[in-house]
Amino acid sequence: MNAPVTPAPGPSLKSPAALDPQKKRFLYKLSAVIAGGMFIDGFILGGIGLVMPALTADLNLSATWQGLIGASALIGIFFGGPIGGALADKVGRKPMFIVDLAVFLVGSAAQFFVAEPWQLFAIRLLMGMAIGADYAIGWPLLVEFSPARLRGKLLAFQEVAWYVGYLLSYAVGYFMSTSLHADWRIILGMSTIPSLIVFLLRLGSPESPRWLISKGRTKEGLAIAHEYMEEADVQDMANEKPARASFSKLFSRQYRKSTIFVCMFWVCNVTPYFAIATFAPIVLESLGVEDGLAGALLLNSVVVAGSLASMYLIERVGRRKLSIPPMWIAAVALVIIGLFAHVSPMIILICFMTFSFFNAVSTALTGVYPGEVFPTEIRGLGVGFAAAFSRIGAAAGTFILPMSVDSLGVGITMMIAASICALGAIISQYLAPETKGLSLSDTSAPLGKALVK
Numbered sequence: 001m002n003a004p005v006t007p008a009p010g011p012s013l014k015s016p017a018a019l020d021p022q023k024k025r026f027l028y029k030l031s032a033v034i035a036g037g038m039f040i041d042g043f044i045l046g047g048i049g050l051v052m053p054a055l056t057a058d059l060n061l062s063a064t065w066q067g068l069i070g071a072s073a074l075i076g077i078f079f080g081g082p083i084g085g086a087l088a089d090k091v092g093r094k095p096m097f098i099v100d101l102a103v104f105l106v107g108s109a110a111q112f113f114v115a116e117p118w119q120l121f122a123i124r125l126l127m128g129m130a131i132g133a134d135y136a137i138g139w140p141l142l143v144e145f146s147p148a149r150l151r152g153k154l155l156a157f158q159e160v161a162w163y164v165g166y167l168l169s170y171a172v173g174y175f176m177s178t179s180l181h182a183d184w185r186i187i188l189g190m191s192t193i194p195s196l197i198v199f200l201l202r203l204g205s206p207e208s209p210r211w212l213i214s215k216g217r218t219k220e221g222l223a224i225a226h227e228y229m230e231e232a233d234v235q236d237m238a239n240e241k242p243a244r245a246s247f248s249k250l251f252s253r254q255y256r257k258s259t260i261f262v263c264m265f266w267v268c269n270v271t272p273y274f275a276i277a278t279f280a281p282i283v284l285e286s287l288g289v290e291d292g293l294a295g296a297l298l299l300n301s302v303v304v305a306g307s308l309a310s311m312y313l314i315e316r317v318g319r320r321k322l323s324i325p326p327m328w329i330a331a332v333a334l335v336i337i338g339l340f341a342h343v344s345p346m347i348i349l350i351c352f353m354t355f356s357f358f359n360a361v362s363t364a365l366t367g368v369y370p371g372e373v374f375p376t377e378i379r380g381l382g383v384g385f386a387a388a389f390s391r392i393g394a395a396a397g398t399f400i401l402p403m404s405v406d407s408l409g410v411g412i413t414m415m416i417a418a419s420i421c422a423l424g425a426i427i428s429q430y431l432a433p434e435t436k437g438l439s440l441s442d443t444s445a446p447l448g449k450a451l452v453k
Contacts, residue, residue, distance in 0.1 A: 023228055023229065023230065026145075026228050027145060027146065027150075027154075027228075030141070030142060030145055030205065031142060031146075031154045031157060031158075032201075033198060033201045033202050033205065034138035034139070034141065034142050034158060035157055035158050035160075035161035036161070036194070036197070036198035036201060036202075037100075037101065037104075037134040037138050037198060038134070038138070038158045038159070038161040038162040038165065038367075039161045039162065039164060039165035039168075039194060039198075040104055040165060040191060040194050040195055040198060041131045041134065041162055041165065042161070042162040042163060042164065042165030042166035042167075042169065043165035043166065043168060043169040043190075043191045043194060044073060044104075044108070044124075044127055044131065044165075044169075044191050045073055045074075045131075045166060045169075045274075046165065046166035046167065046168075046169030046170050046173075046300070047169040047170070047173050047187055047188050047190070047191070048069065048070055048073070048124070048188070049070070049170075050169070050170055050173040050174060050177065050187070051173060051177070051184035051187050051188060052066060052069075052070065054177065054184040055069070055120070055184045058184065059116070059117050059120075061117060063403065065117045065121075067400070067403070068117075068121055069117065069120055069121050069124065071394075071396075072120075072121045072122075072124040072125045072128060073124045073125070073127055073128035073131060074128060074274065074391045074394045075125060075128060075391070076124065076125040076126060076127060076128020076129040076130075076131065076132065077128045077129070077131050077132035077135075077387055077388065077391040077394075078128075078132065078388045078391045078392060079128075079129055079132065079388070080100075080128060080129030080130060080131060080132030080133045080384075080388075081132030081133065081135055081136050081383070081384035081385065081386075081387035081388040081391070082132075082136075082381065082384045082385050082388050083129070083132075083133065083384070084096060084100060084129075084130075084132055084133020084134070084135075084136045084137055084380070084384055085133075085136030085137070085140075085380035085381040085382070085383055085384025085385065085387075086245070086247075086380070086381050086384065087133075087380075088133075088136055088137045088140065088380035088384075089211075089245040089377060089378060089379070089380040089381050090245060092207055092208075092211060093137055093140060093141040093144075093207060093208045093211055093380070094205060094206065094207040094208075096133065096137045097137050097138065097141065097202055097205055098199070098202055098203065098205075099133075100130045100133040100134050100137060101130075101134075101195065101198055101199040101202055102199060103126065103127070103129070103130035103133075104127060104130045104131075104134075104191075104195040104198075104199070105192065105195040105196055105199055106126075107123050107124070107126050107127035107130065108127070108189060108191040108192040108195045109189065109192045110123045111123055111124075111185060111188040111189040111191075112185050112186070112189040112192075113185075114185055132384060132387050132388060132391070133384070135383055135384065135387045136380045136381070136383045136384030136387060137380060138158070139155065139158065139367065139370065139371040139383050140208070140211075140371055140376075140379040140380045140383055141205075141208050142154060142155060142158070142371070143155065143371035143372065143379065143440065144208040144209065144210040144211065144376065144379075144440070145208065145209075145228060145229060147229075147230050147232070147233050148233075148437055148438060148439050148440070149315065149437065150315070151368075151372070151440070152314040152315050152319065152368050152435075152436065153311055153314055153315050155367050155368040155371060156307070156310050156311040156314050156364045156365075156367060156368055157311050158367045159307045159310070159311075159360075159363060159364040159366070159367045160304065160307045160308055160311055160364070162307075162367075163300070163303050163304045163307045163360060164304055165194075166300060166303070167300040167301060167303070167304050169190075169191075170300050172187070172190060173187045173190075206224050206227075206228065207224065208221075208376075209221035209222065209224045209225035209228075209229070209237060210237060210240050210376045210440075211376060212224070213237060213240040213241075213242070213376075214240060214241075214242055214243055214376040214377045215242065216242040221237070221240075222234070222237070225237060233439075233440075236439045236440060236441050239441035240376060240441075243375070243376070243377040244377065245377045245378050245381060246377075246378065247378075247381060247385075249377075249378050250374075250378060250381065250382055250385060255373075255374065255375075255378075255382075257431065258373040258374065258382075258433075259382065259385070259386070260431065261369070261373075261427065261428075261431035261432065261433075262366075262369050262370045262373060262382070262386040263385070263386050263389040263390065264423075264424065264427045264431075265323070265365070265366065265369065265424060265427060265428055265431075265432065266366045266370070266386050266387070266389065266390035267389060267390040267392065267393035267394070267424075268327070268393075268420050268421060268423050268424025268425075268427065269327070269359065269362055269363040269365075269366055269390075269424060270363065270366070270390050270391075270393065270394045271390075271393035271394055271396070271417075271420050272330075272334065272355075272359070272417035272418075272420050272421055273359050273363065273394075274394040276352075276355075276417065298349075298353070299352055299353060299356045300356075302353045302356040302357050302360075303356045303357070303359075303360040304360070305357060305360075306356065306357040306358060306359070306360025306361045306364075307360045307361070307363070307364050309357075309360075309361055310322055310360065310361045310362075310364035310365070311364065314364070314365075314368070314436075315436065318434050318436040319365055319368065319369070319432065319433070319434055319435055319436055320428070320432050320433075320434050322361055322362060322364070322365055323362055323365050323428045323432045324362075324425055324428045324429055324432065326358040326359070326361040326362040327358075327359075327362050327421050327422070327424045327425035327428065328421075328422070328425045329354065329358040330354075330355045330358045330359045330362070330418075330421045331418045331419075331421035331422040331425065332418075333351045333352070333354040333355040333358070333418075334351070334355055334414045334415070334417050334418035334421065335414075335415065335418045336351045337351045337352065337355075337410075337411075337414045338410075338411045338412065338413075338414035338415035338418060339411070339415075359421070362424075362428075366390070368435075369432075369433070369435070370382060370383040370386045370387075371383055372433075372435045372440070372443040372444065373433060373435070373443060373444060374444055375444045376444075379444070393420070404416070
């Protein structure tokens, strides 16, 4: 297996400071409104673990219902990712960019009126479908407008927004539950506010020029590209050709290696994270940390720091260095927890913080790679399929963790989580591409320059 190709210097580009002010404003606004969707995603998923004890008591939930409700949004992502991606590839990024936020808004408001477990499960399942669709719509749209030198940073910023949403949901919920003793419906329904704001901000967004060209609408696509993109990126679009979207193309000889990599890399990052983060208060208290909610809030703060570090470093050190070593470090931290589960609460908390930081560093790449390695005609579908595949593991981990802790104990459960991290590191060592500095045409070319072969 050959070493990854080091990207050759690209064409001369303006520095970010010299970028045309109008184009710069557009690029940052687009990144912000897509990040707004990611913020809502994190906000929706972050609150459920915090209110789980309260809604369990209020709705008299069994362990099965706890697992189903905890995993409901993740199950929704499994269906929403491929469906949203396929529609984004077929009808366009622009219309789907608005529709999925409308679903967020309706689902968020509906949480105020939950009276039965099945209602909450159904609502969060629908919201999860919108989350999956948002990955498959927003990331391709941002990829297709971004210059190569900023693409990784802007995509990694989306993960920062997700973690900030998750953290803020936890912080607001923690305050509302402990100081205001607010009902869990109000805490979950708070996502209505950011959903409405982001929905309004997304109105008027342009269609992706690369998508238009892939559909044979070259003149229209180039007009938008000249208005919003740098000249070097406009020139790169000469490599775009009309092509038909096909699910089977994900598994063709040209792209199956990319598909296998992004799916496995994503699932190995998020499975231990979701399992641990969703039930962090319960896990920490079982390990002797007296205030599990405060400890979980601290862990989520560390996660934000890890994602910020990844965003800062990605265009400096490249993708592979942020993919492989952090996964090994996260695995070691979980092994220590597994071996010394009841020795010292302080050691356990430090190891959880180490896991949270380095897991966030590598997980930031799950927002970068999928958009880069697939061509325009299947980019939405590729991102959506990878998101769906990752949620098989995330949902399973969320559903199984409380039962695993009860039957196997925290130690063995943490060792299983560590093995998942290690598997991700091994897969990344052999398949992770280095796409730093490459044009989008190169990163998404069949068996392209960036791929490890």
